[in-house]
Amino acid sequence: MPQNAQTNRRIVLAQRPKGAPDANTLRMDTTAIPSPGPGQMLLRSAYLSLDPYMRGRMNDAKSYAEPVAIGGVMTGQVVAEVMLSNLDAFTPGDYVLAGNGWQDYALSDGVDVLNLGPNPANPSWALGIMGMPGYTAYAGLLKIAEPQPGETVVVAAATGPVGATVGQIAKIKGCRVVGIAGGPEKCAHVVDVLGFDACIDHKAPDFAAQLKAACPSGIDVYFENVGGKVLYAVLPLLNAFARIPVCGVVSWYNLPGLLDGPDMGPAIMGTILRMKVKMQGFIIFDSFPRSLYAEFARDMTGWLQAGKMHYTEQMIDGLEAAPQAFYDLLEGRSFGKMVVKV
Amino acid sequence: MPQNAQTNRRIVLAQRPKGAPDANTLRMDTTAIPSPGPGQMLLRSAYLSLDPYMRGRMNDAKSYAEPVAIGGVMTGQVVAEVMLSNLDAFTPGDYVLAGNGWQDYALSDGVDVLNLGPNPANPSWALGIMGMPGYTAYAGLLKIAEPQPGETVVVAAATGPVGATVGQIAKIKGCRVVGIAGGPEKCAHVVDVLGFDACIDHKAPDFAAQLKAACPSGIDVYFENVGGKVLYAVLPLLNAFARIPVCGVVSWYNLPGLLDGPDMGPAIMGTILRMKVKMQGFIIFDSFPRSLYAEFARDMTGWLQAGKMHYTEQMIDGLEAAPQAFYDLLEGRSFGKMVVKV
Numbered sequence: 046m047p048q049n050a051q052t053n054r055r056i057v058l059a060q061r062p063k064g065a066p067d068a069n070t071l072r073m074d075t076t077a078i079p080s081p082g083p084g085q086m087l088l089r090s091a092y093l094s095l096d097p098y099m100r101g102r103m104n105d106a107k108s109y110a111e112p113v114a115i116g117g118v119m120t121g122q123v124v125a126e127v128m129l130s131n132l133d134a135f136t137p138g139d140y141v142l143a144g145n146g147w148q149d150y151a152l153s154d155g156v157d158v159l160n161l162g163p164n165p166a167n168p169s170w171a172l173g174i175m176g177m178p179g180y181t182a183y184a185g186l187l188k189i190a191e192p193q194p195g196e197t198v199v200v201a202a203a204t205g206p207v208g209a210t211v212g213q214i215a216k217i218k219g220c221r222v223v224g225i226a227g228g229p230e231k232c233a234h235v236v237d238v239l240g241f242d243a244c245i246d247h248k249a250p251d252f253a254a255q256l257k258a259a260c261p262s263g264i265d266v267y268f269e270n271v272g273g274k275v276l277y278a279v280l281p282l283l284n285a286f287a288r289i290p291v292c293g294v295v296s297w298y299n300l301p302g303l304l305d306g307p308d309m310g311p312a313i314m315g316t317i318l319r320m321k322v323k324m325q326g327f328i329i330f331d332s333f334p335r336s337l338y339a340e341f342a343r344d345m346t347g348w349l350q351a352g353k354m355h356y357t358e359q360m361i362d363g364l365e366a367a368p369q370a371f372y373d374l375l376e377g378r379s380f381g382k383m384v385v386k387v
Numbered sequence: 388m389p390q391n392a393q394t395n396r397r398i399v400l401a402q403r404p405k406g407a408p409d410a411n412t413l414r415m416d417t418t419a420i421p422s423p424g425p426g427q428m429l430l431r432s433a434y435l436s437l438d439p440y441m442r443g444r445m446n447d448a449k450s451y452a453e454p455v456a457i458g459g460v461m462t463g464q465v466v467a468e469v470m471l472s473n474l475d476a477f478t479p480g481d482y483v484l485a486g487n488g489w490q491d492y493a494l495s496d497g498v499d500v501l502n503l504g505p506n507p508a509n510p511s512w513a514l515g516i517m518g519m520p521g522y523t524a525y526a527g528l529l530k531i532a533e534p535q536p537g538e539t540v541v542v543a544a545a546t547g548p549v550g551a552t553v554g555q556i557a558k559i560k561g562c563r564v565v566g567i568a569g570g571p572e573k574c575a576h577v578v579d580v581l582g583f584d585a586c587i588d589h590k591a592p593d594f595a596a597q598l599k600a601a602c603p604s605g606i607d608v609y610f611e612n613v614g615g616k617v618l619y620a621v622l623p624l625l626n627a628f629a630r631i632p633v634c635g636v637v638s639w640y641n642l643p644g645l646l647d648g649p650d651m652g653p654a655i656m657g658t659i660l661r662m663k664v665k666m667q668g669f670i671i672f673d674s675f676p677r678s679l680y681a682e683f684a685r686d687m688t689g690w691l692q693a694g695k696m697h698y699t700e701q702m703i704d705g706l707e708a709a710p711q712a713f714y715d716l717l718e719g720r721s722f723g724k725m726v727v728k729v
Contacts, residue, residue: 297653306648317668326659
C-alpha cells in the first residue's frame, strides 16, 4: 500500500508471538491523518529505527517498559519532519528525533523530542551511531566495563550498530578486540573494515575452540548483547575481575518457553564468584546521568570526523517492509544498523 | 586418636570427591612435630575454622586459589598458640591467626600471620565475627550492595556466620531484612535473636510464595551465598537497580556434574538486563583495599560492644570430628559459625 497524503499507515501488534514472530504478529492498518491542536505539532516519519529490544515489547511481561497493547502501534524511534506546528520551538521543515512508533504520522507535544534542525547532515544517524545504539555502546563499555589498554574485549553481533561501535571504541582505548558474527562475510567486514583484531564465526562447528584461540590472554570484558551459546563459550575464558555490561540477550528473545537443560545457572554463578566478575544490566536512558550524553556526542563526533569510526546502515525501503526486516534482524540476517526509509 | 605431644595429627585429602564428600574423601595421618629453624616459629592449633569455600579446594579446577593436592593437608585458618619462636615479633604464649590448615602443629615464618597477643578475649572470634566471615559480610553488603534505608535485603543461610552478620548490619542500616534458613528452629532464632523482620524456611513446599509475601516491596539487595532454588525464587522479585553481591553458591558445591534443565541462564541474564541488576562476585582478601579491614574492625567492635550484634558459634570437639562436621556444614546441618576446638 503506497503512502497516501490522506491516510496514516500504522503497523500494529495483531497478536503476541509465542516464540519467533511471524506473519500473524503484525498487521498494517490506516487511519486519518490527525490534526494538531493547541500546543501540538504534526510529524511525518522519514526514518524508523528497528532494534532488538522491540521484541520484548511484544510480550505481556514485566520488563523495563510497558508492553505494546494488542491493536496498538509498535513502539519505535523515528526521525520525522515537522509538517504543522503550534509549538514555538518547532517549525515546519525541522527534523526531529521522536518516539512516534511504526507509522507515517503522529502528533506530538514536543516533550522528549529532540530538534535536529531544518537540514541535518545524515538525519538517520540520530537513530544509530549518534543515537541510542551508539550511546548504548559508549556508556556500557566505558562506564560499566571501563576497559584498560591491553585488555581483551569480546563483543558479539559485531556488525550490528552496538557491537560494531563497542569494538571500535575498545580499539581506540588500546584493547585487543575480538568480535563474533554470523558467517565469513560479516567476519571479514569486522576485521577488514572495522579494524577488530579477530572475528569468530558463531556458526562454525568449533566456535568455542576458535574463540579460545583468539583470546590467548583470556577475556577481561565481554559486552553481552546475545546470550546463548556465545555467553556459554565466554564463561570459561573470563579472567579475574572481568566485567560484563548486559545490554541484550537477543538469541533468547524468541524463546517460546523454557530452554532445555542442562541448567547453566551453576556455571554462570560459579564463574561470577570464582573470577570475581561484575555483571551489570543497563538501559541507556535510565542507567546514566543525562550529562553523559553530551560527553558521548562530543567524543563520537570527534571520532567520526577523524575517520576513526566506521558506520554502516542497512536501509529498508518502505514502512510495509518493516515487519519482515525486523524478523530478519532477530534472526541475525542484518548487516549494520537497520533503518526503514518510511 | 587423642592428641599426643609427640605427634602432629593432620587431616589430608585422600581423594577428590565427585559430588558430596564422604568417608573416603579425607583421612587423618600423623607426622613428627617439626622443629623451627632460624626465622621460624612452631604453632599449635587451638581453633580451626570450617567454611564452605573449603569444598572448592577439594576440586582440581580453576578457582581463586590452588586446589589442595592429593595427600596434602586441608586448607584452613586457625587460631594457634606460639610454642617456640625464633622470630622477634612472636613470643611463646602469643595467640595468632594463621593459615595452618587442618592439623595440630605447623611451622611459620610469620608472613601473613596476625598476632592476637598472649591473652586474647574470645580468641576463636578471629575466625568468625571479627575475621573472614564477618569481614566478608561487611564488605560485600556495604561496598558492593550499598543498601539504603527502607530497602529490602534478602540473605540466605541466615544462621550462618556470613548471613547472620549481613542481616544484622542491614538492620543497623535501616533496611527491611528477610532471612532464609532451613527449618522452624533456625527461622525462629533469626527473627527472635538476630532481629530480622522475617525468615522463610526454604524447606517449606510453598517457599517461593512465602518469600514473595515477605517482600511486598520487592527485593533491592540479595546477598548470594547459596545459589539454587533460593536464587531462582529471588529472581522474579528483584526490583530495578537491585544489587547482588555473590559470596558463595553453597547449594551447588556438591554437584557431581551438570544439573538437569530447564536452563535458567535466560532467566538469570534476562532479569539482570530488564531490571538493570548489578551482580558482582568477590573474594574478601583480594576484592577490597587493605584499609577497609580497619574500618570493619572499628565498626564491628563498636556494634558488639553496643549489643547491636549477636554472634553464635557451634564448637566442635576435636580435630578428628572435623570431617563429619564439615560435611554437615555443606548440607546445612550447622547453626552459627562452625569452629573446631582442636
